[in-house]
Amino acid sequence: MTNRALDVAGVDSGYGEVQVLRDLTLHLESDEIVCIIGPNGAGKSTVLKTVFGLLKPWTGSVELSGRDITGEEPEDLVRVGMGYVPQVDNVFSSLTIDENLKMGGVARSEGLQARIDELYDQFSILDEKRSAKARTLSGGQRQVLAFARALVMEPEVLLIDEPSAGLAPNIVQSVFEDVKTVNELGTAVLMVEQNAREGLGISDRGYVLDQGTVAYEGDADGLLDDPEVSRLYMGGADYEGE
Amino acid sequence: MNDDAYEGAHLGKSDVVLKTTDLEKAFGGLVATDSVSIEVDRGTITGMIGPNGAGKSTLFNLISGFYENDAGHVTVNGEEVTDLEPHERARKGLVRTFQTPRRLEGMSVREAMLVGPGPQKGESIFSLFFSGSDVTEEERTNIEQTRELLERFEIGHLIDQPSTDLSGGQMKLVELARAFTTNPDILLLDEPVAGVNPTLANDIKRFIRELNEEGQTFLIIEHDMPFIMDLADPIIVLDQGKVLMEGSPDEVRADDRVIEAYLGGAGP
Amino acid sequence: MSAVSSWVSETFVRDATERRIFATLGLITVLLVGGVFAGVIGPRFLLFQIALVGMYALLSLGLNVQWGYAGLINFSVAAFWGIGAYCAALLTAPNSPLGLGLHPVFGFLAAIVVSAFIAVLIGIPTLRLREDYLAIASLGLAEVIRAIILNERQWTAGSSGISGIPNLMSWLPLTDAATTAAIVVVLIAVVYLFLRRVHRSPWGRVLRTIRSDEDLAKALGKDTYRFKMQAFVIGSVIMAVAGAFYAHLNLYIDPSDLVPLTTFYIWIAVILGGTGSNRGAVVGAAVVIAIREGTRFLNDIGFIQTLGIDLAPLRLLFVGGLIILIMRFRQDGLLPPKDELIWPAARDGSGADGAPASGAASDGGTASNGGDDR
Numbered sequence A: 001m002t003n004r005a006l007d008v009a010g011v012d013s014g015y016g017e018v019q020v021l022r023d024l025t026l027h028l029e030s031d032e033i034v035c036i037i038g039p040n041g042a043g044k045s046t047v048l049k050t051v052f053g054l055l056k057p058w059t060g061s062v063e064l065s066g067r068d069i070t071g072e073e074p075e076d077l078v079r080v081g082m083g084y085v086p087q088v089d090n091v092f093s094s095l096t097i098d099e100n101l102k103m104g105g106v107a108r109s110e111g112l113q114a115r116i117d118e119l120y121d122q123f124s125i126l127d128e129k130r131s132a133k134a135r136t137l138s139g140g141q142r143q144v145l146a147f148a149r150a151l152v153m154e155p156e157v158l159l160i161d162e163p164s165a166g167l168a169p170n171i172v173q174s175v176f177e178d179v180k181t182v183n184e185l186g187t188a189v190l191m192v193e194q195n196a197r198e199g200l201g202i203s204d205r206g207y208v209l210d211q212g213t214v215a216y217e218g219d220a221d222g223l224l225d226d227p228e229v230s231r232l233y234m235g236g237a238d239y240e241g242e
Numbered sequence B: 001m002n003d004d005a006y007e008g009a010h011l012g013k014s015d016v017v018l019k020t021t022d023l024e025k026a027f028g029g030l031v032a033t034d035s036v037s038i039e040v041d042r043g044t045i046t047g048m049i050g051p052n053g054a055g056k057s058t059l060f061n062l063i064s065g066f067y068e069n070d071a072g073h074v075t076v077n078g079e080e081v082t083d084l085e086p087h088e089r090a091r092k093g094l095v096r097t098f099q100t101p102r103r104l105e106g107m108s109v110r111e112a113m114l115v116g117p118g119p120q121k122g123e124s125i126f127s128l129f130f131s132g133s134d135v136t137e138e139e140r141t142n143i144e145q146t147r148e149l150l151e152r153f154e155i156g157h158l159i160d161q162p163s164t165d166l167s168g169g170q171m172k173l174v175e176l177a178r179a180f181t182t183n184p185d186i187l188l189l190d191e192p193v194a195g196v197n198p199t200l201a202n203d204i205k206r207f208i209r210e211l212n213e214e215g216q217t218f219l220i221i222e223h224d225m226p227f228i229m230d231l232a233d234p235i236i237v238l239d240q241g242k243v244l245m246e247g248s249p250d251e252v253r254a255d256d257r258v259i260e261a262y263l264g265g266a267g268p
Numbered sequence C: 001m002s003a004v005s006s007w008v009s010e011t012f013v014r015d016a017t018e019r020r021i022f023a024t025l026g027l028i029t030v031l032l033v034g035g036v037f038a039g040v041i042g043p044r045f046l047l048f049q050i051a052l053v054g055m056y057a058l059l060s061l062g063l064n065v066q067w068g069y070a071g072l073i074n075f076s077v078a079a080f081w082g083i084g085a086y087c088a089a090l091l092t093a094p095n096s097p098l099g100l101g102l103h104p105v106f107g108f109l110a111a112i113v114v115s116a117f118i119a120v121l122i123g124i125p126t127l128r129l130r131e132d133y134l135a136i137a138s139l140g141l142a143e144v145i146r147a148i149i150l151n152e153r154q155w156t157a158g159s160s161g162i163s164g165i166p167n168l169m170s171w172l173p174l175t176d177a178a179t180t181a182a183i184v185v186v187l188i189a190v191v192y193l194f195l196r197r198v199h200r201s202p203w204g205r206v207l208r209t210i211r212s213d214e215d216l217a218k219a220l221g222k223d224t225y226r227f228k229m230q231a232f233v234i235g236s237v238i239m240a241v242a243g244a245f246y247a248h249l250n251l252y253i254d255p256s257d258l259v260p261l262t263t264f265y266i267w268i269a270v271i272l273g274g275t276g277s278n279r280g281a282v283v284g285a286a287v288v289i290a291i292r293e294g295t296r297f298l299n300d301i302g303f304i305q306t307l308g309i310d311l312a313p314l315r316l317l318f319v320g321g322l323i324i325l326i327m328r329f330r331q332d333g334l335l336p337p338k339d340e341l342i343w344p345a346a347r348d349g350s351g352a353d354g355a356p357a358s359g360a361a362s363d364g365g366t367a368s369n370g371g372d373d374r
Helices: A044-051 A074-080 A097-104 A112-122 A124-128 A139-151 A169-184 A196-201 A220-225 A227-233 B003-009 B056-064 B086-091 B109-114 B125-130 B132-152 B168-181 B198-213 B225-231 B249-254 B256-263 C002-011 C016-037 C043-069 C077-092 C104-126 C131-151 C176-199 C202-212 C214-219 C224-250 C260-273 C278-299 C302-307 C312-329
Strands: A006-015 A018-028 A033-037 A059-064 A082-085 A157-161 A188-192 A205-210 A213-219 B016-027 B030-041 B045-049 B071-076 B094-096 B186-190 B217-221 B235-239 B242-247
Touching: A006 A044, A018 A033, A018 A044, A018 A059, A018 A188, A018 A213, A033 A044, A033 A169, A033 A196, A044 A157, A044 A188, A074 A082, A082 A139, A097 A112, A097 A139, A112 A124, A112 A139, A124 A139, A139 A157, A139 A169, A169 A188, A169 A196, A196 A220, A196 B256, A205 A220, A205 A227, A213 A220, A213 A227, A220 A227, A227 B256, B016 B056, B016 B217, B030 B056, B030 B071, B030 B217, B030 B242, B045 B056, B045 B198, B045 B225, B056 B086, B056 B094, B056 B186, B056 B217, B086 B094, B086 C214, B109 B132, B109 B168, B109 C202, B125 B132, B125 C176, B132 B168, B168 B186, B168 B198, B198 B217, B198 B225, B225 B249, B235 B249, B235 B256, B242 B249, B242 B256, B249 B256, C016 C043, C016 C278, C043 C077, C043 C176, C043 C202, C043 C224, C043 C260, C043 C278, C077 C104, C077 C131, C077 C224, C077 C260, C104 C131, C104 C224, C131 C260, C176 C202, C176 C224, C176 C278, C202 C214, C202 C224, C214 C224, C260 C278, C260 C312, C278 C312
Parallel strands: A033 A188, A033 A205, A082 A157, A157 A188, B045 B217, B045 B235, B094 B186, B186 B217
Antiparallel strands: A006 A018, A006 A059, A205 A213, B016 B030, B016 B071, B235 B242
């Protein structure tokens, strides 16, 4: 059996004494895009932070391609194939695009320039603006840079926190196209999205999170049509997880 | 709180406690509040919901005066308050709480509560020296009312604790109680149960209901859907800075536009 | 006697650490008095030091109102002190540029009026804004005042300074040194009692709320600008009174004391003593002076001279070391504030045993007020 890219089993975690995640279990295959949706306060961002080591799991395990990485530090995970794109402050605004990409490769011992050139080929908008400072980029361009920066390390798994947050509706489309490109280039994507429709629209599977645990899961198409999911959002849901 | 005085004070006041008309606010190029007109009727618990970024907090800040509006009006009891400072609006009966509980360093729960009622004679230095007995009497009354209110909210035992020792939920309860001591015409609660454990959240819901049954009007922002659906009627739904619709909980739950707004894909 | 001792224990000595601190202070006092009797320390000198400590204590009390009560960052302590000193000097010294030779009372009155006026002037543009603005504006003010005093020789005699300032109340049968020391003790007592009354009250409570979270105070209907302005003016006036007193203590003033270092010492005194605490402000001032004057004094002792060390430049090192120690072991300062800000007379339900008529309640509670101490 091929190793799953990411396997999260029975994880509890939280901030200080406040528990946010409860018995969280999900997985990611190596060619998938998986989207986590759910109402506000469900703990979606906390999932990514816990997987990436920014928060330590209280119980449970996290495995990256079969290898146990529970509780490891983010800076080590970056070196073994995991990338993370936070929701805010995900580029260095005072640095140029080129410098940002170089920063993305700080942990890379060799082949940095070749890899950066590959990324310029894939994302032409970055190539056109190599020496522009990141703060001059539009919201959508900034997201592309954030993705590319994380891809410099050639991760197997990329965690993306709300790629469309704060972006104008017409740009949202193009950002999700970029996420698809990332996946097509060979990286599995686990993404959290507020915009459930758009997020699930490009995903293979989805998880609906509520109060820190998985309430529903399934193929992306099916989830949105499920009336239970709408009821969950509107506060009337009644599932076993409660 | 003296219920008779409360009832009597409202004779002759309009049924609409709070009204905004075409309220606008933009930050740079981003329109956060787009021509929002709402009305809150006296005696209701009116809810305000909407997905992240819908502009709920901005609207609260505009109504309470912490943000300056670009256009539009806010009236309380029919009186224009659009040009008033936050503290002046509070004096007119518009009192709000904040989303994150503000622990007051070095102050006990009792002290934190006593800041609420106002204006107090003892807040004038002159009175402290020349009307000492009046100050004493008012302070005694306030201390007693504080104790009673905290007992009523079942946290009387915390009265001597440093407010920094309280859990987030307990502090929110204190803040609800304190806001109530200002004798407001309308209480704006900003996510009163965010991050609060379910048991305490239920208590908060119960106390809000009790106060409402005694005549207190509320406007409440909340993300906790079961909470707000059970408590509020009517509910105003905001999305992308505009009022999407308003209705009873059932109407809101069944409205496709609302579901779409939450699930995303509500285009321009 | 028991009422007095319970007042003392309620007001001055609240826990074991504080007992130790006061014991240490007591010991130092005994040593100093012993030094006088042993002929090592001149009585005039000691009284002068006491008066100096008193002056610094007044300055610290003033800053404590602004920073400790209200959270206002004021870097112009020296300027308001200077305003007070120059008002006193200009009006009372016969050979000052104004040459009026008035009675010292007028000096004090002028100090109060002028400092209040300038405080309002500074407060109007800055107190509605973030605290940084007052910090910056007060820094600027400090230098402007100093520059005016230094350069407008026709009004202030500039760097030559003003001498011949008369003593206070020389008609009393005590020596000048003793009289001045006694006066400052009275001034401190008056200011201290005034501050205690306004602090443990609804007014004090609102200020502390503003310090913690101004938005919250506004949301509850408090006009925070008005409260901040009051605290700022009161503090500035106290500082000016300290300055006027200093003129009559030193009998000579010039602009060289209006430097930022003076302001810095007062800030240290307040923080060391315990931000927000009046007792702390007084004790903090004593500690700072002890270091400042102590290093100067010890230099004159033969023993130290034979060692060939010059202690004076090391005083900032001592101050710095002390700050580190306090931050490490007693972060809130030596005597941090502990009072509940509640009007004392309203505390107990009935008309408390032993307390005077309500309304004119003194600042000491009674033994029954167990709820005071935390």
